[in-house]
Amino acid sequence: MAGSKRILTxxxxxxxxxxxxxxxxxxxxxERFDSRVCVSGQHRGMLDQVLEISGVRPHHDLDLxxxxxxxxxxxxxxxxxxxxxxxxxxxxxxxxxxxxATAMAGALAAYYRKIPVCxxxxxxxxxxxxxxxxxxxxxxxxxxxxxLHCAPTETSRDALLKENTDPGxxxxxxxxxxxxxxxxxxxxxxxxxxxxxxxxxxxxxxGKRIIGVTTHRRENFGEGMQAIADAIRRxx
Numbered sequence: 151m152a153g154s155k156r157i158l159t160x161x162x163x164x165x166x167x168x169x170x171x172x173x174x175x176x177x178x179x180x181e182r183f184d185s186r187v188c189v190s191g192q193h194r195g196m197l198d199q200v201l202e203i204s205g206v207r208p209h210h211d212l213d214l215x216x217x218x219x220x221x222x223x224x225x226x227x228x229x230x231x232x233x234x235x236x237x238x239x240x241x242x243x244x245x246x247x248x249x250x251a252t253a254m255a256g257a258l259a260a261y262y263r264k265i266p267v268c269x270x271x272x273x274x275x276x277x278x279x280x281x282x283x284x285x286x287x288x289x290x291x292x293x294x295x296x297x298l299h300c301a302p303t304e305t306s307r308d309a310l311l312k313e314n315t316d317p318g319x320x321x322x323x324x325x326x327x328x329x330x331x332x333x334x335x336x337x338x339x340x341x342x343x344x345x346x347x348x349x350x351x352x353x354x355x356x357g358k359r360i361i362g363v364t365t366h367r368r369e370n371f372g373e374g375m376q377a378i379a380d381a382i383r384r385x386x
Contacts, residue, residue: 154184158241160232162190162252167200170247172329174206188235190228190252191215210235221284228255236263247271249289257292272299273306281369
């Protein structure tokens, strides 16, 4: 589209896809932007689940997932693969989300080409580079590179400002996972069969309080997972 800004949105895991597909839809619907999507395949089956339900069709799929891959080998493949996509697409902006290896390598490849980066879900900090690992360092690297920081909360904004980030580049936007939830809820209302697999769970937990918990971080394995289970038991 003549005169439009080309935006390359990069993601590779299921959480990234969930939080970015509402943005991809918004970019597609806005004539000011020429939206392009690249997925790394850092997660494969889990990523494809979100692509299917959201209707996002990537323009590039690097399909980089390998069994028992190391972080350094994955990062090397991401950096060269995403760099090649940027060379082909020549985007005006690159959009990454969160703190994955895909997001970090995408931001770094963009930096090497002097392409400005928009960081969605910016400003999360624990203050400990090994907790969560390696995500804390990934998001700090992206934070140093990004030209536009979309912070989900005031707390995230404040963390960025404490790192001397230009206040004019930081915007509190909320968390796009809420947009994804509302979009999927509306689609299920139109196509109830999409939720047919949940009928058994609905019957099992009818009339009961439901507490949703995600515990996928590496540091939760073992004693951490037990502590989470104990806390949920006490809350119930």
